[in-house]
Amino acid sequence: GQNVRLKNVVIDRGVRIPDGLVVGEDPKEDAKRFRRTDKGICLITKPMIRQLSA
Template sequence: VGRHCRLTKAIIDRGCEIPDGLVVGEDAAADAARFERTENGIVLVTKQMLGKL
């Protein structure tokens, strides 16, 4: 996990390298656009999704 990251209600796939400053779980619209998000606000982050950032 990089510096200054904030991960809230997130499931991070094995082997992911979270880049510096990434914020997950605080902005529903941004999370839904970049990652998979459930109705309950749980966010799934995979290597493939991170590769598209």
């Protein structure tokens, strides 16, 4: 996607990142939308991305 900012993420194979997605800058927001470790690494999967647009 365009205008994306990703920091400390693991992205599952085949995931298309939507335009404007920001991950890794707001721990509370990241924890609501993605699986986040105590060290701040976020996992991004297809179902998680689909949930964003639901």
